[in-house]
Amino acid sequence: MLYVQSLTKSFDGFKAVNNANLDVQQGEIVAVIGPNGAGKTTLFNLITGILKPDSGHVLFKGEDITGLSSHEVCRKHISRSFQIVNVFNRLTVFENTQISILSRERRTWNLVTPSSKLAVDETNELLKNVGLFEKKDRTSSTLSHGDRKVLDIAMALGVNPQFLILDEPTAGMSPEETTRCIDLILGLREKFGLTILFCEHDMEIVFRIASRIMVMVRGATIIQDTCNEVRRNQVVQDAYLGESDVCLM
Amino acid sequence: MAMGTLSRRNRIWWIAAIVIPCLAPIALPRFYVYLFSIILLFGLLATSNDFPLGFGGIYQFHHAVFYGVGAYGTALTIMKSGLSPWLAFIIGPLIAAFLSLVMGIICIRLSKLYFGMLQISVGSLVWVVVYRWYSFTGGDNGIYDITVPDILSSYQGAYYFTLIITGISLYLMYRILKSPYGSVLQGIRDNPVRSAMMGINVKRHQLLALIIAGFFAGVAGTLFVVVDNTVFPDMLFWTFSLEATIMCLLGGWLTFLGPLLGAAIIVVIRTFASTYTVYWGLVLSIIFVLVIFFLPNGILGWIQELYQRRTKLAEVKE
Numbered sequence: 051m052l053y054v055q056s057l058t059k060s061f062d063g064f065k066a067v068n069n070a071n072l073d074v075q076q077g078e079i080v081a082v083i084g085p086n087g088a089g090k091t092t093l094f095n096l097i098t099g100i101l102k103p104d105s106g107h108v109l110f111k112g113e114d115i116t117g118l119s120s121h122e123v124c125r126k127h128i129s130r131s132f133q134i135v136n137v138f139n140r141l142t143v144f145e146n147t148q149i150s151i152l153s154r155e156r157r158t159w160n161l162v163t164p165s166s167k168l169a170v171d172e173t174n175e176l177l178k179n180v181g182l183f184e185k186k187d188r189t190s191s192t193l194s195h196g197d198r199k200v201l202d203i204a205m206a207l208g209v210n211p212q213f214l215i216l217d218e219p220t221a222g223m224s225p226e227e228t229t230r231c232i233d234l235i236l237g238l239r240e241k242f243g244l245t246i247l248f249c250e251h252d253m254e255i256v257f258r259i260a261s262r263i264m265v266m267v268r269g270a271t272i273i274q275d276t277c278n279e280v281r282r283n284q285v286v287q288d289a290y291l292g293e294s295d296v297c298l299m
Numbered sequence: 300m301a302m303g304t305l306s307r308r309n310r311i312w313w314i315a316a317i318v319i320p321c322l323a324p325i326a327l328p329r330f331y332v333y334l335f336s337i338i339l340l341f342g343l344l345a346t347s348n349d350f351p352l353g354f355g356g357i358y359q360f361h362h363a364v365f366y367g368v369g370a371y372g373t374a375l376t377i378m379k380s381g382l383s384p385w386l387a388f389i390i391g392p393l394i395a396a397f398l399s400l401v402m403g404i405i406c407i408r409l410s411k412l413y414f415g416m417l418q419i420s421v422g423s424l425v426w427v428v429v430y431r432w433y434s435f436t437g438g439d440n441g442i443y444d445i446t447v448p449d450i451l452s453s454y455q456g457a458y459y460f461t462l463i464i465t466g467i468s469l470y471l472m473y474r475i476l477k478s479p480y481g482s483v484l485q486g487i488r489d490n491p492v493r494s495a496m497m498g499i500n501v502k503r504h505q506l507l508a509l510i511i512a513g514f515f516a517g518v519a520g521t522l523f524v525v526v527d528n529t530v531f532p533d534m535l536f537w538t539f540s541l542e543a544t545i546m547c548l549l550g551g552w553l554t555f556l557g558p559l560l561g562a563a564i565i566v567v568i569r570t571f572a573s574t575y576t577v578y579w580g581l582v583l584s585i586i587f588v589l590v591i592f593f594l595p596n597g598i599l600g601w602i603q604e605l606y607q608r609r610t611k612l613a614e615v616k617e
Contacts, residue, residue, distance in 0.1 A: 099495075120492070121495045121496075121499055121501070123496075124498035125498050129496070136490055136493045140485070140488075140489050145485075145486075148482065149479075149499075152482065153483070153497045153498045154498065158504065161474075161481075162478060163479070164478060165482045205497065209498055
């Protein structure tokens with residue numbers, strides 16, 4: 051479904067992403083792992099048009115989407131959540147989600163009809179799906195961190211994606227919130243038939259839910275393979291796993 | 300019960316807000332009626348400034364250009380073309396909106412402070428043209444004794460016209476902010492990257508906000524022509540833009556009625572301060588500094604905060 055071919059991006063000579071390769075098949079859950087600063091978020095930014103790559107290609111369903119701007123990428127049914135919570139702080143939970151749905155329905159140029167009469171049922175439905183319905187009238191900045199992360203995911207879902215990119219969905223969450231969030235993601239995937247690409251520091255989660263794993267070190271792809279192969283791979287153990295305290299076996 | 304008294308109190312406020320401005324010209328002397336007209340049209344100017352500033356997150360720092368160009372557009376159409384003044388009242392704002400589109404296309408490629416700085420520069424070019432082009436705009440003399448329709452030539456007529464047009468304009472802007480476009484615009488203010496990732500073309504939505512703001516600034520400029528029958532280049536000068544921005548900040552730039560309140564306060568202070576001192580700029584900058592330090596969300600924003608804190612306390616007690 052998604053192919054990334056030798057993607058490269060440098061900032062002032064520093065190669066943040068250097069020859070990254072990735073493929074994601076329809077219906078898969080693929081994890082990107084790597085030490086801090088490996089270029090995972092930059093890779094996601096390149097795929098979603100927030101940054102423009104220096105070289106390389108991104109193909110989505112056979113179509114070249116390299117260098118498209120974010121809103122065009124979104125129209126191809128790719129959506130994402132962010133590592134650092136990225137919601138509309140001064141708006142309510144309901145409004146945050148509603149904007150996403152209005153955007154999908156291409157109603158953003160409507161200057162006449164009050165928003166309060168549009169896409170209300172759908173927004174409520176989506177909020178029920180992610181479990182934020184009771185908090186829909188709260189200003190999003192007053193939510194707990196975990197709820198804001200979930201709201202971020204809800205906003206990504208509002209545009210009806212086929213392909214969902216999650217940048218550290220559980221970062222900064224308590225263990226209970228993490229469990230809830232992962233169950234939520236898996237449930238949503240079932241329900242909407244999503245293909246998911248995510249990155250995560252919690253190896254337990256990665257090995258539990260990912261069907262394949264891509265390992266990045268210093269901007270480059272080392273390997274992309276099934277969990278077992280990645281576990282066994284000597285280069286990965288040396289380059290990445292050896293440095294951290296995370297026990298994989 | 301609590302809801303009942305609240306809505307009754309609200310109704311009294313609404314009735315007062317409608318009746319008092321309508322009766323003002325009957326009860327008040329000419330000077331105060333003029334002052335009320337100025338407050339209304341400056342309120343409209345400040346609200347239209349706040350449309351991109353407080354609701355679109357666009358640093359609209361040189362808003363007076365569109366106000367001045369709207370006023371000049373109306374005045375020149377009346378004086379030079381021989382068209383009906385009523386027609387000129389529409390042409391003026393449309394010229395302002397068009398200028399806003401052109402300047403918007405130039406400036407919108409930059410964001411935040413850089414946008415504001417570029418807008419001040421480009422806007423100052425417009426000011427120079429108006430200021431120096433003696434044969435067309437009258438240069439620093441401006442244009443005097445602009446003929447308006449008979450019904451508007453009395454000060455009461457001008458006042459009622461200003462009141463009605465300001466009311467309609469504010470209502471229209473309010474409706475736009477409550478529409479899907481308005482929601483999206485506020486989303487862009489809070490987080491442009493996120494908005495783009497939701498399939499929204501950020502720059503185009505911002506450009507429309509600038510055009511709408513330019514149009515209503517032009518309407519305010521036209522109202523000034525009706526009330527004062529003059530135009531002069533200072534209307535486009537950047538210090539006046541600063542004044543409009545301070546009105547927004549003082550009243551509460553994240554609230555809809557804040558800029559109107561800010562305009563009322565600034566106009567009243569200026570009117571009475573000018574009888575004591577010529578250093579109006581100094582007074583204004585002191586107000587500006589005080590607002591930034593003590594009321595970062597403006598007066599209405601502060602009241603809103605107090606109100607929210609009180610309701611939250613009540614919830615906790617329950």
